[in-house]
Amino acid sequence: MAVEISGLKRGFGKVEVLKGLDMSVDSGSIYGLLGPSGCGKTTLLKVMLGFLTPEDGTVKVPKGIPGSTVGYAPQELALYLDLTISETLLFHGRLHEMSIEDIKDKKSWLMNFLDLPDENRQIGKLSGGEKRRVSLAIALLHNPSLLLLDEPTVGVDPELRARIWGHMKEITSQGTTIIITTHYIDEAGKADRVGLMRNGKLLAEDSPSALMSKHDTKSLEEVFLKLCRREVKVAE
Amino acid sequence: MNFNRIKAIAARKFSSIRRDHRMFAFIVMMPAIQILLFGFAIGASPTGLEVITVGEHAIIDELEDSEYLELTSMENVEEARDLVEKGEAWAVIEIENGTIILHFDASNQQVMQTISQEVRTALEATAPSLPITQADPVHGQAEPEFIDFLAPGIMVLVCFMFSVILTAMAFVGERNDGTLDRLFAAGVQPLEVMIGHLSAFSLILVGQVSVVIAIAIGLFEIPLEGSLVLLFALALLLGWAAMCLGLLISSKAKSEFQAMQLTMPILFPVLLLSGILWPVEALPAGLSHISQVLPTTWAAEAFRSIMMRGWGIEADIVWKAFIIVGIFGTATLLGAAKSLKIKS
Numbered sequence: 001m002a003v004e005i006s007g008l009k010r011g012f013g014k015v016e017v018l019k020g021l022d023m024s025v026d027s028g029s030i031y032g033l034l035g036p037s038g039c040g041k042t043t044l045l046k047v048m049l050g051f052l053t054p055e056d057g058t059v060k061v062p063k064g065i066p067g068s069t070v071g072y073a074p075q076e077l078a079l080y081l082d083l084t085i086s087e088t089l090l091f092h093g094r095l096h097e098m099s100i101e102d103i104k105d106k107k108s109w110l111m112n113f114l115d116l117p118d119e120n121r122q123i124g125k126l127s128g129g130e131k132r133r134v135s136l137a138i139a140l141l142h143n144p145s146l147l148l149l150d151e152p153t154v155g156v157d158p159e160l161r162a163r164i165w166g167h168m169k170e171i172t173s174q175g176t177t178i179i180i181t182t183h184y185i186d187e188a189g190k191a192d193r194v195g196l197m198r199n200g201k202l203l204a205e206d207s208p209s210a211l212m213s214k215h216d217t218k219s220l221e222e223v224f225l226k227l228c229r230r231e232v233k234v235a236e
Numbered sequence: 237m238n239f240n241r242i243k244a245i246a247a248r249k250f251s252s253i254r255r256d257h258r259m260f261a262f263i264v265m266m267p268a269i270q271i272l273l274f275g276f277a278i279g280a281s282p283t284g285l286e287v288i289t290v291g292e293h294a295i296i297d298e299l300e301d302s303e304y305l306e307l308t309s310m311e312n313v314e315e316a317r318d319l320v321e322k323g324e325a326w327a328v329i330e331i332e333n334g335t336i337i338l339h340f341d342a343s344n345q346q347v348m349q350t351i352s353q354e355v356r357t358a359l360e361a362t363a364p365s366l367p368i369t370q371a372d373p374v375h376g377q378a379e380p381e382f383i384d385f386l387a388p389g390i391m392v393l394v395c396f397m398f399s400v401i402l403t404a405m406a407f408v409g410e411r412n413d414g415t416l417d418r419l420f421a422a423g424v425q426p427l428e429v430m431i432g433h434l435s436a437f438s439l440i441l442v443g444q445v446s447v448v449i450a451i452a453i454g455l456f457e458i459p460l461e462g463s464l465v466l467l468f469a470l471a472l473l474l475g476w477a478a479m480c481l482g483l484l485i486s487s488k489a490k491s492e493f494q495a496m497q498l499t500m501p502i503l504f505p506v507l508l509l510s511g512i513l514w515p516v517e518a519l520p521a522g523l524s525h526i527s528q529v530l531p532t533t534w535a536a537e538a539f540r541s542i543m544m545r546g547w548g549i550e551a552d553i554v555w556k557a558f559i560i561v562g563i564f565g566t567a568t569l570l571g572a573a574k575s576l577k578i579k580s
Contacts, residue, residue: 078413
């Protein structure tokens with residue numbers, strides 16, 4: 001198990017965000033965290049990164065986080081707009097103490113794989129989708145064993161999104177663990193395991209096929225809908 | 237602490253600074269403009285002062301040569317006083333039976349003192365038998381100018397102020413746009429962020445300090461009796477300490493506006509309580525205690541001692557200034573690193 005969380009509670013001031021969340025992520029798998037905006041996905045990732053301390057519950061993550069064990073692509077693009085693509089990758093590679101050769105090799109691979117424009121283009125002048133791909137490139141650059149990707153495919157075209165998923169499948173087969181948040185239901189369906197998140201809790205987590213057969217539906221969307229309705233009823 | 241990460245952060249910050257042309261111009265030009273304005277506007281003796289003389293005396297011929305006064309002679313004291321009353325002249329010098337009577341518009345102390353000083357100098361020149369003589373001064377010039385007192389303080393102020401402003405907004409933006417989170421995720425420590433930023437700004441600091449010292453000594457001909465190297469070293473240390481304070485502000489402020497709000501209330505006490513504009517000996521007891529703990533007070537006194545008195549590092553005032561400014565910088569740097577929390 002790469003990540004194991006039980007009974008996690010965390011809020012900001014009087015606002016409760018995570019309300020007793022349980023989650024387990026297998027090593028070498030893709031975990032799709034699916035839920036609407038504001039359900040606490042980003043807060044959960046920040047707890048895993050060690051930025052937010054839990055108020056209650058236990059959180060087990062691999063050793064070396066924060067550090068080079070983890071590759072993190074935040075939801076806000078978090079890029080230095082005045083740097084070029086090349087300088088950005090060089091900077092992050094140096095933070096992880098990669099050798100210049102390694103950085104260059106990985107850079108040319110990433111530029112090609114993510115279909116990035118000229119490496120001397122300034123980040124501030126890129127389109128939203130291009131910026132998001134640079135953000136993803138930074139997370140992949142140092143071959144981390146855990147990837148935390150917060151909505152990495154927003155605004156990325158379908159062909160490239162498929163390629164990114166193909167690459168993610170490939171690196172998980174080599175042992176990398178990936179946790180990806182998304183609000184695209186069809187995208188979450190490609191994950192090995194999906195956590196359906198709502199109001200600071202996981203309503204369910206399992207493989208997409210297991211979830212659909214358990215709830216006797218043909219799509220994850222219907223599973224989500226059923227679980228939401230059930231939760232609303234319980235609340236009433 | 238990881239030196240490679242610090243180097244990476246410094247290099248990245250430096251290319252950002254270099255590329256931001258407006259910011260770069262601000263950084264280079266502002267201290268120069270500031271010290272030029274101070275030098276031209278403050279401290280020099282006022283000139284072209286209208287003064288009316290009534291009556292005859294040897295000093296009046298002497299005063300005709302004054303570079304500060306414009307003399308006009310009149311017959312009637314009452315009419316002359318009327319002109320002062322209307323603001324058309326600053327003073328009447330009335331000679332009555334060999335006695336010199338001065339009628340002042342005393343609304344401007346600096347002007348009044350300049351005129352008094354000129355009259356006294358003229359009197360000494362015409363009646364050298366006065367029972368008082370000034371020997372060569374121990375420090376400074378025989379006729380010290382206010383700017384000689386002021387200039388070292390203004391140099392301290394400019395070095396301090398622009399270094400604080402330089403770094404006060406250093407990573408307000410970076411915290412809000414998530415780039416700082418990315419650094420922390422990579423395992424970077426807050427102190428590494430701080431030292432990286434300091435290193436990037438250090439080159440600029442060297443430029444700023446050089447410009448300030450060059451203008452003061454080269455253009456305004458402020459005397460430098462002591463060591464230029466020592467002066468430069470203290471100015472750099474002061475600028476460095478001020479940058480640390482700026483970083484502390486930056487780590488506390490949630491927006492750039494808030495960073496400015498935090499900067500202003502720091503700069504005013506520095507200006508007013510550090511003996512920059514006026515001797516600290518004139519402060520009331522309570523404020524004088526505050527003055528004693530400001531690093532700028534020590535720096536200003538040490539600047540003056542190096543420049544006017546020619547003192548070296550062995551002088552108490554000078555080495556203490558280095559230590560106090562150094563402690564202040566280190567403490568604010570650690571405080572800044574502490575308040576830039578990874579965890580919350």
